Every structure is written in C-alpha cells, then in structure tokens.
C-alpha cells in the first residue's frame with residue numbers, strides 16, 4: 711500500500727511526495743489553508759516540508775495529505791481532496807495509515823476544527839474516535855497564524871480543536 715505508487719482502481723493513482731512536488735504542494739496549501747504553515751496543538755508545522763502523498767489523475771493533482779511521525783505517533787497535518795468526494799480522501803488516508811503502521815506507530819491522529827462537521831463524519835466512519843476537545847485552541851492559534859478565519863463552515867465560529875485518533 712505504501713510504496714511510491716499505488717493504482718487505486720478509481721481512475722487515479724497515489725504517489726509519495728518528492729522534492730519535485732514542492733512548488734505545487736505550496737500552491738495547494740496556500741489555496742486551501744491560506745499559508746503553508748499549519749498550527750496543531752500549539753505546534754507550528756511547515757506543511758510543505760512534511761512527507762505526504764498525492765493523488766493524481768493523469769497530470770492533474772487531485773488530492774494531498776501530509777503527516778508527521780513523532781515517536782510512535784503519526785499526525786495527519788493536512789488532508790485535502792481537490793476534486794470532489796470520489797474516494798480520494800479515503801485512499802490518501804489508507805496510505806498514511808499503512809506508512810504509520812510500517813514505522814511502528816501505535817496511534818494515527820489529527821485535529822480538526824469545531825465547525826468541520828464533514829471531517830468529523832468522515833474520520834468517524836473510518837474508525838477514528840474523538841479523544842479530546844481543546845477549548846479555544848483555534849482562538850489561541852490565531853496568535854501564531856493570523857490567517858485563520860473567525861468563522862468557518864456553515865457560519866460556525868471557529869474556536870476549538872477536536873482531536874481524533876485511530877489506534878493502530
């Protein structure tokens with residue numbers, strides 16, 4: 711699963727990121743997350759420097775996931791489908807899960823924001839559980855990343871981080 715290239719059987723393939731991908735990865739991160747900088751649990755990541763996977767349909771990038779392994783934990787730092795909901799996000803998640811297992815991780819985790827109900831649905835349907843609510847973590851993260859909007863999906867104020875995990 712976690713080789714450099716995986717045919718998904720869904721009209722796209724998934725490849726591990728290489729240094730050649732850096733420019734378009736930066737572009738995607740800026741488009742979807744405002745900057746290449748991500749803040750999670752108060753920690754700053756340069757997401758464009760992280761390992762990850764991309765989904766490709768021909769020459770078109772249609773999905774991106776980045777992750778960070780720390781000891782026996784693997785955090786999904788960014789995760790985007792760039793072309794609708796046709797299984798791209800699930801395939802990218804499967805690749806990270808496989809890498810995390812191969813590298814001996816016991817836990818795959820991420821934070822999402824309190825407004826992101828589609829993400830809560832997506833991960834819970836894929837064996838993740840909510841393990842913590844970090845109240846006002848997003849409010850505090852604005853001190854580190856000023857681009858975080860005040861209001862998120864469905865007009866919901868963005869204030870908190872929801873931590874979700876999958877035991878490996």
Ligand SMILES: CC(C)(COP(=O)(O)OP(=O)(O)OC[C@H]1O[C@@H](n2cnc3c(N)ncnc32)[C@H](O)[C@@H]1OP(=O)(O)O)[C@@H](O)C(=O)NCCC(=O)NCCS
Nearest residue numbers: 788789790791794795796797798799800822828829832835
């Ligand atoms: C989370 C995300 C990566 C999932 O990728 P995806 O390609 O949509 O995932 P899949 O196609 O494999 O599965 C999507 C599921 O949501 C459903 N779905 C349908 N319409 C949807 C919509 N408008 N929004 C979200 N999900 C939708 C799909 O039917 C599928 O349902 P299932 O759980 O019953 O299988 C993607 O929705 C995304 O880019 N979200 C924005 C960024 C984000 O919030 N990232 C997560 C936090 S880092």
